[in-house]
Amino acid sequence: MKTILFFILTLSIGANAQSFMMNPYGRQNTTLLNGKWNAIIDMYSRGEVKKFYQNRKPRSKTEFIEYSFENGLRLDVPGDFNSQTPELKYYEGNIWYQRYFKVKKKPSNRQFIYFAAVSYEATVWLNGIEIGRHEGGFTPFQFEVTDVLKEGENDLVVLVNNNRRKDGIPAMNFDWWNYGGITRDVFFIETPSTYILDYKLQLNKGSKNKLSGYIKLDGINVAQQVEVSIPELKVHKTLAADENGLAAFEIIAKPQLWEPDSPKMYDVKFVSNGEAIHDKIGFRTIELKGTEILLNGKPIFLKGVNFHEEIPQFMGRACSDADAAMILNEVKALGCNFARTAHYPQNERILRKAEEMGITIWEEIPIWQGIEFTNPIILKKAETMLREMIYRDKNRSNIIIWSVANETWPTPARDSILSELVSLTRALDDTRLVGAAFNNAKFNKLTSTFNMNDNLAKVVDVVGINEYVGWYQPFPTEPENIKWNVANNKPLIMSEFGSEALYGQHGEADVASSWSEEYQENNYKKNLRMFENIPNLSGIAPWVLFDFRSPLRCHQSNQEGWNRKGVVSNKGQRKKAWYVMNQYYSETK
C-alpha cells in the first residue's frame, strides 16, 4: 500500500502537462484524431511571433495574412514528418500541424486531447488558446480542454520541434534517425465529470495468488463507488474510493501465470460512474535468485534481440498495429522470448502486441551517451521521462526490466543522477527489476579477463553489457580463452553485441572491412563461444534486428546512412548471422 500511495503522490507529470489517463485504447467515448493534418514548415521559427496558432483569415479588403494552413503540405498523423516528403528527410526544426474536428458536447462531461507521443517537443493550441507544452519524444501527455472546447467545429494547432539540444534526452547525437512529428496516435476523449484517471492491477511480488492494485478517480466528486472485475477468475469487487479518489484493493485468486510459451492474459474491467475501461492483463512474477532471473519462480534465460521503433522499408517510425506485427513477427521468428526496445519507450501498440505474443521486454528511457549530467535540469527531465514510462506501462506483465540508461560514462554527476533514478524506479514499482546498459568493461591482458569498475553496476539489479568485441575492438585472444568477471554477484545480460554487414555482400570471414555477411556470421559464432564462459550470464540480445537509419553512418558504399548491424537487412532479407542466432536460440533451453 505504501508504494501505491507513493506512486500516486508522485504521479504529477513534469512541465505543465497533466497526468495522463491510463489506457486510452480501452476507453469508451474516444475519437482518434489521426489522418491527414495540414502543415507548415517553419524553418526560421517565426510562427510563434506571427501567431500561426490563431489560424486567422483576412477579415477586410485591406488585410492580408502571411500564412495559411489550407492548400499546402499535408502530413499523416501518426507518423514522423521526415519520411513523408523528400524535403523533410533531414529536417530538424519547427513544423506546425493543424486540423479541425467537430464535437457535440455533453454539458456535464469533461473533454481531453491525448497525444501518445510527439517528438521532441510539442506546444498545443485549441481555438487559438495555448493549452500546454510537453518535452520528450516517447511518452504520452494530455490536456483537459473542457473550458476551451466549442460546440461544433474546433481548431487544433500543434507546434512540433525536433531540434536536438544539449540539455535534451537524448542529447546532441545518437545512433538513430532524429524523426520528428506527431509520431503516435492522437485521441479526443470525453469522460464523465469524475472519471477513472488511472488504475493498476498486477500480481504481488513473490506471490502466485495475491493480486493488488488501485483505481484512481479524478474530478470534483471522487468519493464514489468503483468496480473491478476479472470475469474468467470470477472476481468482481465493488469498492469505495476515498476523498482523494483512491480505491486500493487486494484480490486473492489463482490466475494462470503469463509466460512466453503461454502468454495468458485476462479481460479486466474497471468501472465507475457509468464509465467502463477494458484491458487485458497478464499475471507473473519476476525476481532474482543470486545470478539467476526467475519468472514465476523458475529460472529463465533471456533469448533476446534489440530493435528500434522503425520500419526500415518505409524509412520511418513504426506506428500502427500492422507495424508492430511486422517487427514482432520477426522477433518471434528469430526464436526470442525477450526484446530490448532500444533506446526509448516504444509505442503502446508494440508493447501490447509483444505481451500477447509472449515476448518479455527491457524498457529504457532515452538516456544515451553524451548526456549533460552536470546540468541540474537533466535530473528533472529524466525523472519525468522515467515516471511517464513506468506510469504508462505498469500493467504490462511482459515488461520485466526498467532500464535507466544506455552507455554512460562514470562521473560523480552521472553516478548521482542515475542512482537517484534507480531509487525512484524502485519506489514507483517494486515488482520488476532495474537495469542499465554499460559499455565500459575493460580487457586485462594478463588475466585474459573483462572487468568493469562502475558504481552504478552496484546499485542496479541486472547489468547489461554492450560489447562489440570483433567490431569496435578486435578479439584480444581466442573467444574460449576470454573470461568475464563483471558484476559476478548478479545477472548479466549481453544487451548488445554484433557487427556490420551489407546484405548480399560476400567476403573474407576474418576481414572486418569486407562488411560481408561471412564476417558478421563468424563474429556471431565467436561471440557465442565467448559467452559460454560467463558464469552469471542470464540473457543475450544481439544488436540489432533490422538495419536502421542513422546519420552517424557515412560509409558511402557499405552504409549510405544505415547502421548495418541488422541480422535482417533494411529490405527484410535475413543475413547469415540471423541463422546463427536462430539455431543458437532453438538449441538453448
Ligand code: GCB
Ligand atoms: C551501441 C549503442 C547503439 C548503437 C550501437 C552501434 O553501443 O548502444 O545505440 O547503435 O552501439 O551500432 O554502434
